Amino acid sequence: MQKVILFPQSCKGMEDCGICAFVCPRSLFVASEEMNESGYLPPLPPDEEKCTACGNCMIYCPDFAIAVEGGAVDGSEE
Amino acid sequence: MSEKTHPLRKYMRPQVKKTTFCPGCGAGIITQALLRAIDELGLTMDDFVFVSGIGCSAWIPSPLLNADTLHTTHGRPIAYASGVKMGLPDKHVVVVSGDGDLSAIGGNHLIHAARRNIDMTVILVNNGIYGMTGGQTAPTTPYGLTTITSPYGNAEQEFDISALVVAAGGSYVARWTTYHPRQMTKSIKKAIQKKGFAMIEAITQCPMQFGRVSKQGSAVNMLKNYKQNGIRIEKAAKMDPSELQGKIVEGVFVDCDKPELISSVAALQRRTGGKE
Amino acid sequence: MSEARRVNTGTHFMMGNQACAEGVIAAGCGFAAGYPITPASEVFNALAKQLPKAGGTLLQTEDEISAVCTAVGASWAGLKSFTVTSGPGISLMQENIGLAVATETPLVIVDVQRLGPSTGVPSIGMAGDMVQVARGSHGDYQIIALCPESPQEMFDMTVQAFNLAEEYRVPVFVMAEGFVGHMRERVVIPDESEIRLVYRKITQGGEPLTRRDFLDPEVASMPVFGRGLKTHVTSSCHDEYGMRNLSDPDVMHRYIMTPIQKILSKRDRIVEIEADYEGAKLVLISYGVVSRASRQAAAMARAEGLKVGTLRLKTAWPFPDKEVRAAAESADFILVLENNTGQMYPYIKAESAHACKVGFLGPQVLGQIHDPQYILAKIREIMK
Numbered sequence: 094m095q096k097v098i099l100f101p102q103s104c105k106g107m108e109d110c111g112i113c114a115f116v117c118p119r120s121l122f123v124a125s126e127e128m129n130e131s132g133y134l135p136p137l138p139p140d141e142e143k144c145t146a147c148g149n150c151m152i153y154c155p156d157f158a159i160a161v162e163g164g165a166v167d168g169s170e171e
Numbered sequence: 172m173s174e175k176t177h178p179l180r181k182y183m184r185p186q187v188k189k190t191t192f193c194p195g196c197g198a199g200i201i202t203q204a205l206l207r208a209i210d211e212l213g214l215t216m217d218d219f220v221f222v223s224g225i226g227c228s229a230w231i232p233s234p235l236l237n238a239d240t241l242h243t244t245h246g247r248p249i250a251y252a253s254g255v256k257m258g259l260p261d262k263h264v265v266v267v268s269g270d271g272d273l274s275a276i277g278g279n280h281l282i283h284a285a286r287r288n289i290d291m292t293v294i295l296v297n298n299g300i301y302g303m304t305g306g307q308t309a310p311t312t313p314y315g316l317t318t319i320t321s322p323y324g325n326a327e328q329e330f331d332i333s334a335l336v337v338a339a340g341g342s343y344v345a346r347w348t349t350y351h352p353r354q355m356t357k358s359i360k361k362a363i364q365k366k367g368f369a370m371i372e373a374i375t376q377c378p379m380q381f382g383r384v385s386k387q388g389s390a391v392n393m394l395k396n397y398k399q400n401g402i403r404i405e406k407a408a409k410m411d412p413s414e415l416q417g418k419i420v421e422g423v424f425v426d427c428d429k430p431e432l433i434s435s436v437a438a439l440q441r442r443t444g445g446k447e
Numbered sequence: 448m449s450e451a452r453r454v455n456t457g458t459h460f461m462m463g464n465q466a467c468a469e470g471v472i473a474a475g476c477g478f479a480a481g482y483p484i485t486p487a488s489e490v491f492n493a494l495a496k497q498l499p500k501a502g503g504t505l506l507q508t509e510d511e512i513s514a515v516c517t518a519v520g521a522s523w524a525g526l527k528s529f530t531v532t533s534g535p536g537i538s539l540m541q542e543n544i545g546l547a548v549a550t551e552t553p554l555v556i557v558d559v560q561r562l563g564p565s566t567g568v569p570s571i572g573m574a575g576d577m578v579q580v581a582r583g584s585h586g587d588y589q590i591i592a593l594c595p596e597s598p599q600e601m602f603d604m605t606v607q608a609f610n611l612a613e614e615y616r617v618p619v620f621v622m623a624e625g626f627v628g629h630m631r632e633r634v635v636i637p638d639e640s641e642i643r644l645v646y647r648k649i650t651q652g653g654e655p656l657t658r659r660d661f662l663d664p665e666v667a668s669m670p671v672f673g674r675g676l677k678t679h680v681t682s683s684c685h686d687e688y689g690m691r692n693l694s695d696p697d698v699m700h701r702y703i704m705t706p707i708q709k710i711l712s713k714r715d716r717i718v719e720i721e722a723d724y725e726g727a728k729l730v731l732i733s734y735g736v737v738s739r740a741s742r743q744a745a746a747m748a749r750a751e752g753l754k755v756g757t758l759r760l761k762t763a764w765p766f767p768d769k770e771v772r773a774a775a776e777s778a779d780f781i782l783v784l785e786n787n788t789g790q791m792y793p794y795i796k797a798e799s800a801h802a803c804k805v806g807f808l809g810p811q812v813l814g815q816i817h818d819p820q821y822i823l824a825k826i827r828e829i830m831k
């Protein structure tokens with residue numbers, strides 16, 4: 094089952110934001126080469142195999158562009 | 172592509188598709204921390220009235236949140252919110268606004284609301300700068316920092332807003348950076364449940380203005396700074412002040428119970444016969 | 448909403464400020480905010496004692512800015528809301544009076560005016576704020592302002608101010624001068640059933656996306672908070688649905704014009720005057736406490752065979768332009784009497800100079816009420 098759901102139209106771009114890439118402990122986020130409607134480069138869907146569903150990408154994404162099913166919202170950053 | 176929507180979308184006005192913030196702005200992380208707190212408490216948007224002032228941060232509730240929302244003038248949201256609470260004592264009244272809004276032009280309302288201990292949650296979004304007007308020095312701007320209005324370095328000392336609100340009489344005061352959104356959510360939940368004046372000082376990145384003037388640059392670099400320099404209050408308490416230079420003390424500064432304004436007013440109405 | 452109301456029915460010998468407080472409670476005010484200031488303090492002092500007993504709440508705020516903001520917040524929470532101050536407090540409130548206008552918030556502000564500028568003389572009454580209440584906040588807008596001339600009218604016009612605020616979703620001012628606030632006179636407070644009260648129309652449901660909560664010249668019903676209406680209220684430029692819009696020139700135009708039209712198109716129902724100038728060659732125009740001297744001077748002049756009449760502006764704003772014009776077109780001379788250096792004079796002159804001569808007469812000494820003899824002397828001089 095898909096764990097990480099992206100809403101690429103909400104993203105404000107890996108270039109200027111890129112917070113998902115920074116907070117993913119598995120470094121699973123890379124930018125797409127395709128712009129969204131607002132002209133930003135959202136991330137590509139992360140590798141589900143490697144994803145631990147830690148929830149970081151969801152909780153830190155300032156633009157509600159990522160949801161993690163069963164994401165560990167109670168996890169810890171440290 | 173999935174037909175699913177973000178699980179927190181249900182709290183947002185359907186016609187508002189995007190946040191109003193710059194890429195990487197921490198205001199969105201705080202928005203999520205707030206909505207997650209509401210979600211986890213099992214409350215609905217009809218249990219709330221949101222009030223904000225003027226600034227980027229004041230646009231967190233307005234118009235995004237699908238609830239009764241009052242977007243007011245610069246510095247005054249706590250005063251407006253006090254009136255809302257007097258009229259709707261059973262609602263959770265939440266103020267979301269910036270550091271300039273709430274601690275500079277609106278500082279008087281902040282300390283007096285804390286002193287009265289009126290039941291209210293304030294999320295003070297502290298990005299250390301005037302974001303909306305283009306990067307001017309705020310009362311929270313670090314000493315020495317060069318900004319648009321302190322081109323030769325900020326000659327002023329910065330406000331410790333949490334300490335101020337503790338001293339003024341707040342019942343619950345906590346500070347978290349956007350690097351700690353889960354802790355922030357936990358504190359917002361506590362603040363909403365607290366019967367009394369509660370403030371979360373949310374330290375957040377403004378990559379567009381603060382990032383530029385501080386040369387910290389991107390949102391990610393600013394989050395790295397929070398990661399490196401954030402220090403828990405428990406640990407900070409054991410350290411020498413000189414060691415705390417450049418550190419951001421995080422945690423719960425006060426969590427206590429004392430007489431709250433709205434209940435005291437209701438009690439005196441009962442005493443005088445104005446209410447059963 | 449449980450209503451806070453208690454009517455002190457009877458005939459009293461009462462200070463104007465106390466009569467005002469009685470009016471606040473008789474009107475069913477649910478929330479009052481204030482900050483101490485001479486010569487207005489007695490109103491809030493009295494409310495502190497009486498309002499909780501009537502089921503209302505009040506807050507002595509940290510300043511007048513907070514007072515007006517708190518009152519606006521309480522109005523959105525569904526309460527009839529009130530604040531009282533004097534000139535310096537109005538000066539502090541101005542930005543947020545603009546918010547109340549822009550968000551179409553029912554609100555009553557009593558201004559017991561004093562001598563300024565600056566701190567001036569707190570205990571001396573002067574009509575110092577006549578223009579600043581109508582034009583002192585930034586931008587273009589219309590409010591309603593009433594001018595009591597007696598303690599009785601402090602009661603009557605306070606109740607009327609609440610009614611107008613509720614009916615038109617607008618801030619309404621009661622422009623008392625310190626003299627009227629501190630004057631003691633007979634005040635008759637009618638039986639509860641004889642006091643007509645108006646309540647705002649409250650939105651009963653519907654989706655905020657399709658609900659026109661703002662910018663209706665016929666006064667939109669008010670989507671007050673706490674009823675699951677998910678209302679959006681903003682001080683910024685907004686459309687009929689309350690959504691912020693900072694880019695569409697048409698929306699900007701409507702955002703400014705509709706609240707103005709809302710008041711001006713109803714001006715015939717709002718504006719009240721007292722006209723007694725049939726056959727008069729000279730009409731004395733005044734408002735507030737000066738009207739008492741004006742009437743007396745006119746009576747004295749008539750006793751001498753001089754054709755003198757009076758026009759009293761019970762409403763200062765919206766400005767009674769038609770009524771002033773009618774007086775000017777029926778007379779040869781308009782003499783404007785004001786307890787200041789001529790705040791309403793330019794507005795009156797603009798409506799009368801086409802038809803007759805217009806003059807201004809302030810009091811002998813600023814801060815004192817005109818002596819009728821002094822007015823009479825001026826009348827004789829003009830009419831000789």
Ligand SMILES: Cc1ncc(C[n+]2csc(CCOP(=O)(O)OP(=O)(O)O)c2C)c(N)n1
Nearest residue numbers: 225226227228245269270271272301302303
């Ligand atoms: C009375 C008044 N003065 C000044 C302004 C201009 N102004 C708008 S936002 C702002 C600063 C906002 O800073 P802050 O509260 O820190 O919010 P941020 O944009 O940083 O989130 C100022 C000074 C105003 N709107 N009203």
Ligand code: SF4
Nearest residue numbers: 117144145147148150
């Ligand atoms: S849930 Fe955790 S591991 Fe999975 S993509 Fe998001 S941040 Fe990476």
Ligand code: SF4
Nearest residue numbers: 104105110111113154
């Ligand atoms: S954190 Fe969110 S907005 Fe930022 S780049 Fe990643 S998906 Fe886009």
Ligand code: SF4
Nearest residue numbers: 193196227302377379
């Ligand atoms: S200017 Fe700063 S605070 Fe404002 S939206 Fe942009 S990044 Fe955020």
Ligand SMILES: [Mg+2]
Nearest residue numbers: 269270300302
């Ligand atoms: Mg700021």
